Amino acid sequence: MSTVTTETRTPAAEPVLEASGVVMRFGGLTAVNDVDLTVRQGEIVGLIGPNGAGKTTFFNCLTGLYVPTEGTVKYKGTVLPPKPHLVTQAGIARTFQNIRLFANMTALENVLVGRHTRTKEGLFSAILRGPGYRRAEAESRERARELLEFCGLGAKADHLARNLPYGEQRKLEIARALASDPGLLLLDEPTAGMNPQETRAAEELVFAIRDLGVAVLVIEHDMKFIFNLCDRTAVLVQGKKIVEGDRETVQNDERVVTAYLGAPLEGTTAAQEDGQ
Amino acid sequence: MTESTTHETTPVLPLPAHLALGAAVGGGVLAAASAAMSWTWTPDFPGDLTYYGSPAGLQWLALVGGALTALLALAARGLKGLRWLSPSGSGNGVLFAALGTFAVCWYAVVAIAVELDGLVNLDPGGWLAAVGSLLAVLGALGLPLDRRRTVRHPELHWGLYAALAVSAVLRLGLGQGWALHAVPPGIRPLFTENLWFFVALPVAIALFRLWRLLDGWLRIGRIERPLPAARALPGWAEILVVTAVFAVGLGVVEFGVSTEYGELFVGFLLLTAFATAALLASGAVGRLRELTARHRAVTTGAAFAAAGAFPFTQSSETYVLIGTNILIFATVALGLNVVVGLAGLLDLGYVAFLGVGAYAAALVSGSRFSVFRDLHLPFPVAVLIGAAAALVFGVVIGAPTLRLRGDYLAIVTLGFGEIFRIAMNNLDGTSGPSLTNGPNGIAAIPDVNLFGFDFGEAHDFGLLHLGKNGNYLLLMLVATAVVVTVFARVANSRIGRAWVAIREDETAAEAMGINGFRVKLIAFALGATLAGLAGAVQAHVSGAVSPDQYLFSSPTPPNSAFLLAAVILGGMGTISGPLVGAALLFLIPAKLEFLQSYQLLAFGVALILLMRFRPEGLIAGRRQQLEFHDVQLPAQAAPADDVPTKAGA
Numbered sequence: 071m072s073t074v075t076t077e078t079r080t081p082a083a084e085p086v087l088e089a090s091g092v093v094m095r096f097g098g099l100t101a102v103n104d105v106d107l108t109v110r111q112g113e114i115v116g117l118i119g120p121n122g123a124g125k126t127t128f129f130n131c132l133t134g135l136y137v138p139t140e141g142t143v144k145y146k147g148t149v150l151p152p153k154p155h156l157v158t159q160a161g162i163a164r165t166f167q168n169i170r171l172f173a174n175m176t177a178l179e180n181v182l183v184g185r186h187t188r189t190k191e192g193l194f195s196a197i198l199r200g201p202g203y204r205r206a207e208a209e210s211r212e213r214a215r216e217l218l219e220f221c222g223l224g225a226k227a228d229h230l231a232r233n234l235p236y237g238e239q240r241k242l243e244i245a246r247a248l249a250s251d252p253g254l255l256l257l258d259e260p261t262a263g264m265n266p267q268e269t270r271a272a273e274e275l276v277f278a279i280r281d282l283g284v285a286v287l288v289i290e291h292d293m294k295f296i297f298n299l300c301d302r303t304a305v306l307v308q309g310k311k312i313v314e315g316d317r318e319t320v321q322n323d324e325r326v327v328t329a330y331l332g333a334p335l336e337g338t339t340a341a342q343e344d345g346q
Numbered sequence: 347m348t349e350s351t352t353h354e355t356t357p358v359l360p361l362p363a364h365l366a367l368g369a370a371v372g373g374g375v376l377a378a379a380s381a382a383m384s385w386t387w388t389p390d391f392p393g394d395l396t397y398y399g400s401p402a403g404l405q406w407l408a409l410v411g412g413a414l415t416a417l418l419a420l421a422a423r424g425l426k427g428l429r430w431l432s433p434s435g436s437g438n439g440v441l442f443a444a445l446g447t448f449a450v451c452w453y454a455v456v457a458i459a460v461e462l463d464g465l466v467n468l469d470p471g472g473w474l475a476a477v478g479s480l481l482a483v484l485g486a487l488g489l490p491l492d493r494r495r496t497v498r499h500p501e502l503h504w505g506l507y508a509a510l511a512v513s514a515v516l517r518l519g520l521g522q523g524w525a526l527h528a529v530p531p532g533i534r535p536l537f538t539e540n541l542w543f544f545v546a547l548p549v550a551i552a553l554f555r556l557w558r559l560l561d562g563w564l565r566i567g568r569i570e571r572p573l574p575a576a577r578a579l580p581g582w583a584e585i586l587v588v589t590a591v592f593a594v595g596l597g598v599v600e601f602g603v604s605t606e607y608g609e610l611f612v613g614f615l616l617l618t619a620f621a622t623a624a625l626l627a628s629g630a631v632g633r634l635r636e637l638t639a640r641h642r643a644v645t646t647g648a649a650f651a652a653a654g655a656f657p658f659t660q661s662s663e664t665y666v667l668i669g670t671n672i673l674i675f676a677t678v679a680l681g682l683n684v685v686v687g688l689a690g691l692l693d694l695g696y697v698a699f700l701g702v703g704a705y706a707a708a709l710v711s712g713s714r715f716s717v718f719r720d721l722h723l724p725f726p727v728a729v730l731i732g733a734a735a736a737l738v739f740g741v742v743i744g745a746p747t748l749r750l751r752g753d754y755l756a757i758v759t760l761g762f763g764e765i766f767r768i769a770m771n772n773l774d775g776t777s778g779p780s781l782t783n784g785p786n787g788i789a790a791i792p793d794v795n796l797f798g799f800d801f802g803e804a805h806d807f808g809l810l811h812l813g814k815n816g817n818y819l820l821l822m823l824v825a826t827a828v829v830v831t832v833f834a835r836v837a838n839s840r841i842g843r844a845w846v847a848i849r850e851d852e853t854a855a856e857a858m859g860i861n862g863f864r865v866k867l868i869a870f871a872l873g874a875t876l877a878g879l880a881g882a883v884q885a886h887v888s889g890a891v892s893p894d895q896y897l898f899s900s901p902t903p904p905n906s907a908f909l910l911a912a913v914i915l916g917g918m919g920t921i922s923g924p925l926v927g928a929a930l931l932f933l934i935p936a937k938l939e940f941l942q943s944y945q946l947l948a949f950g951v952a953l954i955l956l957m958r959f960r961p962e963g964l965i966a967g968r969r970q971q972l973e974f975h976d977v978q979l980p981a982q983a984a985p986a987d988d989v990p991t992k993a994g995a
């Protein structure tokens with residue numbers, strides 16, 4: 071039951087996310103079992119684990135899509151209300167494992183929807199179209215275009231989301247999430263289905279996001295990706311966090327190795343080969 | 347020649363090129379020319395087609411169709427001065443125009459032969475129309491056409507054959523009586539009285555089969571051709587073109603509204619449908635769209651000017667009244683489009699909000715049947731009260747229901763629609779408190795008087811004459827303009843995008859920070875308010891309100907079912923879609939009286955065909971067009987294991 075925790079960052083950095091004792095039960099199934107996790111300012115934290123370990127469920131608990139059976143989730147010191155839109159408003163944005171873009175809206179419109187919480191224009195200002203409204207709308211568009219550019223989708227602004235290639239859809243999800251000016255970004259398997267070049271580009275993108283001052287919590291199966299990227303990695307197995315720490319701590323932990331079917335971590339060797 | 351893996355540009359009939367062109371042009375000219383001849387010798391056929399030199403009724407349609415075919419054929423060939431008519435140069439436009447002419451001419455000829463009993467009733471003009479239009483179609487089939495390479499579904503499903511066999515056996519058996527023993531006595535009349543069904547089914551299957559065969563032979567498809575850059579016109583000339591197009595549009599609508607007999611209206615519908623398809627294929631519509639996109643304000647202005655000019659062009663008050671009723675129906679449909687088209691909320695009781703607005707306005711109108719008969723508020727105040735009352739009901743209905751996901755809203759609104767009607771029936775002072783005068787409704791709503799302009803009286807402005815119905819048409823047009831403005835502005839705003847996002851994926855929308863309940867309630871309440879506003883105007887236009895005007899379904903619009911159909915038929919999420927849909931759904935039942943008892947059946951068949959061939963509606967926004975016809979689907983390969991629903995929360 072003991073979990074090894076190694077802090078790599080200076081402990082002085084402010085915690086952005088503090089999840090403590092999060093439990094999520096579905097009837098008899100405990101998908102997430104008493105998980106604690108802290109993400110600090112400026113960190114990239116990884117979350118790995120076999121399929122069905124409860125990673126996505128944990129994300130859903132953090133973002134208010136599920137109300138955790140037990141436990142609390144704090145963002146910058148305040149307990150989050152269990153409503154997705156309030157969580158986003160507070161400053162946590164996310165992407166989805168199975169892409170959930172607004173398929174029949176353009177890329178630009180998708181990002182504009184992401185700006186929803188940071189803009190106020192309501193029905194009446196939309197009908198009256200006063201100067202304030204026009205300014206706000208122009209600013210939103212400006213910001214959305216910047217974000218598309220930032221994610222490498224500058225040329226795709228007017229394409230329907232559904233017509234973008236798979237890799238670009240993932241990027242668009244990230245651009246849309248960034249549009250809400252989050253302090254913490256949750257990425258659920260951002261490289262699933264990507265080829266090696268695209269994965270490399272995604273890595274760069276995550277670093278660039280961190281440099282914007284956004285903390286990142288990322289679920290991933292690609293070990294190379296995780297270990298290149300993350301300051302810290304937590305391992306979830308059958309709903310429980312068994313290890314948390316830096317690369318060595320995780321790689322050398324027996325329980326992690328057994329959890330991955332008794333075999334050495336898939337991809338680790340590859341990571342060592344060309345990573346070093 | 348445009349070549350691709352999926353499409354080719356080839357003729358259907360292997361004719362020499364100049365022969366095909368000659369036949370298409372010549373056939374079109376012959377059909378057009380036949381309009382100047384007598385088609386039948388007796389004036390018994392509606393419209394009196396017996397004169398030489400002066401076209402009447404259906405002959406006008408043949409004239410227009412034939413001329414369009416000939417011109418398109420020449421334009422597609424690249425004749426100087428006509429290129430604007432066929433910028434894409436596709437032969438399909440010619441074929442559609444020829445088919446439209448053919449449909450009109452042959453419909454007329456067959457109708458003459460059937461109604462007057464025999465081909466002997468045809469005059470040379472009728473024969474010429476038939477031959478000319480057939481020649482045009484054959485010629486068009488010899489032109490290079492855009493065609494699919496593949497034949498879709500060449501086989502008829504065996505299930506349909508089985509249905510055919512079963513229905514044939516049943517028809518026989520029921521006719522001769524022996525199959526009746528297999529039917530429980532209680533429901534026997536159901537079978538014996540509906541024998542036609544067992545004939546109609548095989549006929550439908552045969553038609554379907556025929557269509558498949560024809561489609562497999564023609565393989566007509568659509569190749570998206572980039573239009574060549576238009577010759578630069580000065581700004582004023584472009585505006586002039588837009589205005590002229592709307593003037594022509596006004597003429598077309600006017601012709602449709604003032605058709606005096608069913609045959610003419612059928613012909614009108616046939617030709618308009620084919621001509622529209624022809625101009626779409628020829629690229630003329632695309633060119634026009636470029637123009638209207640450049641001159642938004644002018645386009646909107648021209649559209650409203652054309653609608654406003656309508657009453658001045660009419661000599662008969664009845665047709666003006668039809669125009670007014672179409673506007674009422676269309677305005678309400680557009681309001682519903684906010685709820686259904688943008689936010690994706692299924693509202694099955696929308697007409698009740700129209701009723702709330704109408705009743706609220708009628709109560710304060712000073713009618714002597716109103717319980718507040720001494721209260722006569724000015725018209726604008728009455729309209730505001732109507733809108734406000736509908737808003738209140740919208741919030742009361744929406745607030746508890748919209749918190750839930752799923753189809754609850756559809757059920758609750760359906761119930762509300764019924765409750766409203768029944769409540770209005772019962773608030774008569776005997777079954778309940780006295781408010782609405784029960785089934786008699788509130789009649790004798792005084793005419794509107796704005797700034798001394800009495801809407802109840804005819805007015806003359808120099809040469810222009812405006813009758814009572816004309817006044818109200820213009821008043822209604824103002825209400826339409828309000829709704830159009832609100833729709834256009836809101837659709838493309840923060841809140842409008844939030845609606846579309848909710849419609850697309852509610853979970854993702856909430857995760858992006860949208861308060862789903864709040865945003866949906868705003869959409870629902872806005873929809874209700876717009877309906878209330880239209881209702882308040884409607885009460886004054888029709889001068890009376892009664893419960894039976896606000897039904898879920900009835901043979902005459904506006905009712906909730908027709909409103910929804912107008913939105914879906916016209917095109918969800920667009921502005922012009924519901925307007926066109928409403929106009930069609932109003933005119934078709936009004937003009938085609940012979941449909942009467944089969945109206946709902948025809949309506950159902952039409953909707954099914956529409957869903958099959960044009961699921962995005964008659965007028966598709968850019969988004970819907972891509973939504974339904976784009977085949978480039980990106981891979982959706984990721985395992986779908988994180989689909990949270992509210993059930994899990």
Ligand SMILES: Nc1ncnc2c1ncn2[C@@H]1O[C@H](COP(=O)(O)OP(=O)(O)O)[C@@H](O)[C@H]1O
Pocket residue numbers: 096099101119120121122123124125126127128987988990991994
């Ligand atoms: N809404 C739900 N209802 C019932 N069981 C669920 C629900 N969501 C997830 N689960 C279960 O929780 C477990 C963890 O799933 P998930 O979090 O998706 O795993 P992963 O780590 O692969 O993302 C799985 O066994 C899954 O079936």
Ligand SMILES: [Mg+2]
Pocket residue numbers: 125126127167987988
């Ligand atoms: Mg997952």
